[in-house]
Amino acid sequence: MRGIKRRYNDLAGTNLDRLAGISDGIFAVAMTLLVLGLSVPTISSRSTDADLWQALLRLGPSVLIYIMSFMTLGIFWVGQGTQLSRLVRSNRNYAWLQLGFLFAVTLAPFSTAVLARFPTLRVALVEYWLNIVLAGGMLLASAEYGLRAQLFHEGESPELARLFRGRILIAQSLYAFATALCLVFPTWVSITLIVLVQLNYVLAPRIPFLHRF
């Protein structure tokens, strides 16, 4: 090793523990900030129980959207963890692809707040979906790069390629289909369908087609 003249970039981004550390940190902050978007009812402090009950009920749709976003981030956290846990090494290119993925994660509180404020507008839904596409795209790009750069166990690579691609492409197809429905139906149809897709990934019932991978 000492004989070869190394460059700065040969040393950078090789620490998998640091990558896991900043990932857990960014997911933790983003997930907690999501719920912070729920504003405490601003009714008068002389209100009655009935007033507060009504005010909390009005938060219902927002709560649904925040749960949806928590599931979105949870799914991506599990997915990223699965990918990182199969790595045997990292390098600076891989680290930057993961930082791009984490950038999409940091956008989630913003795009969630936009959708929670304008749940009936298609632009808000599409903006939310683009966030999911960015996160999924960067995660797939990381996997593809990792496969090409031989960052995974050599013997395991063909199997991982099949599993990672299958999982991300099917999930993204379902999200895209659900979002596209807003061209025909009200946005709540799309939102409900996205939640159902997510519940499928959270609960993992044994549906042959969806869980082939």
Add this chain to the structure above:
Amino acid sequence: MRGIKRRYNDLAGTNLDRLAGISDGIFAVAMTLLVLGLSVPTISSRSTDADLWQALLRLGPSVLIYIMSFMTLGIFWVGQGTQLSRLVRSNRNYAWLQLGFLFAVTLAPFSTAVLARFPTLRVALVEYWLNIVLAGGMLLASAEYGLRAQLFHEGESPELARLFRGRILIAQSLYAFATALCLVFPTWVSITLIVLVQLNYVLAPRIPFLHRF
């Protein structure tokens, strides 16, 4: 291992370090944001020492509620840490049950802020209590699943089952009893009793009945 065709879900959620990492992150953010709910007195910047003193005193009840929530989160952090420290492995179902628990943790700054703003309303107290129920329920569900899926040391499982169930069910019974008192007494009675229950778990005096487990 290479001979068996694995599915994506067999690889997902198996990393205990990542689970500990995101848990510490979410608890850290939620605990720090709690206190952030204390708003700096908005009295004029030409105020005197006496004005500021009065303004800080008025924050007293809110401070009590924030200390209560910090203890709530601390108790759940210790409880989750105890459970995770006995695991020998994890899987995706367990990881998602823990994410459900962490979702309850992220709700704490919101439900605390509601109670701090409307401490005399029973709806606020019940909303706060439901947050505790959700957290305790998810933690118990994780333990039960972990026991059934043999994620704990085999020899230790019967003992852990007794300890985890005893601890969570007794604590939740006490919280439920304290909250139910609001049907008869003002909410401050319930809040005081919840704080006493928490102090019991924080200070752990040797009371035979409460610490059988």
Add this chain to the structure above:
Amino acid sequence: MRGIKRRYNDLAGTNLDRLAGISDGIFAVAMTLLVLGLSVPTISSRSTDADLWQALLRLGPSVLIYIMSFMTLGIFWVGQGTQLSRLVRSNRNYAWLQLGFLFAVTLAPFSTAVLARFPTLRVALVEYWLNIVLAGGMLLASAEYGLRAQLFHEGESPELARLFRGRILIAQSLYAFATALCLVFPTWVSITLIVLVQLNYVLAPRIPFLHRF
């Protein structure tokens, strides 16, 4: 071990990695939120360079107070890390004393914001100092408990007792003295002296008396 009937509290709070994890998280959030207290100048977006320059200059005193608080938290982070690094085990009582210490850390953004808004009021200075006293007191209580409960290396304990007590008591005496000066002098004298005390601990010049420990 299997022959003895263990209680829940025998298993709780024993994981030093989790304690380090939540500590780093809480310090990280508190330190970042400090600076967030600096509000972006709200001058009109049609302002000139000179307007913005003036507005940034007016933030000067606040910036000084934020730097002071960052140093306060940094000193406590180094101090806690030093204590934790000498532990050979932990238990639930120690974990709760540390959570009490971390509670004081979460208060720092609030007490800093109060002092930054009312830097000339003695009540604000005393409130800030009480936060430092709480943090230092909990850290000392952790050390004393750890020494009594034999959580440190046995052979190292007498030396650690001398070092931990000496460091915390001298530092707290200096903070108390600096704060007490506000009874006679304007608060800026106290604030300047606190900053000098902190610089002493950050830069660690070789002053015989202050660094006997």
Add this chain to the structure above:
Amino acid sequence: MRGIKRRYNDLAGTNLDRLAGISDGIFAVAMTLLVLGLSVPTISSRSTDADLWQALLRLGPSVLIYIMSFMTLGIFWVGQGTQLSRLVRSNRNYAWLQLGFLFAVTLAPFSTAVLARFPTLRVALVEYWLNIVLAGGMLLASAEYGLRAQLFHEGESPELARLFRGRILIAQSLYAFATALCLVFPTWVSITLIVLVQLNYVLAPRIPFLHRF
């Protein structure tokens, strides 16, 4: 070791894991708060798709500046990780130099928000650049101190000295040049050039001069 009388400062700041932990935490919070600076459009909730689209488009320049800051922090995160990964030990002086670096990181959300609000003012650009200078300067100071105090592998030190100095000095020269252009050209020229410099470090194309180190 037992025979020598140690001082408190000999024990402090020696834990590299804690340093990595608080660094990942601070970077995670700062990176997530950056994007939080994007305020959800405050248009009426009865707005149409076209209104929201216009409002999101108006956020365009801010989004560019937030991406720039995410890249800034990402570059510094990779750089700090590279430096820490070559350490074989740490001490309290090194820990404090790193805390100074992390202080610069916590300033990023503030200086980004100022630049996003006043992107055409040179004072805002210079304030942003000073933040980059502070971060780069502290990182270089850490490296220089680490080399002098023999915290790196002895055999590797000369090579690391060349790589760290080369990387930081060239990058800082480019940032300084880009910022200085605001004396002659509108600030957008500088901002665009800074983004190009950053893309160079993120994408790492094989440009001989810039990547000699």
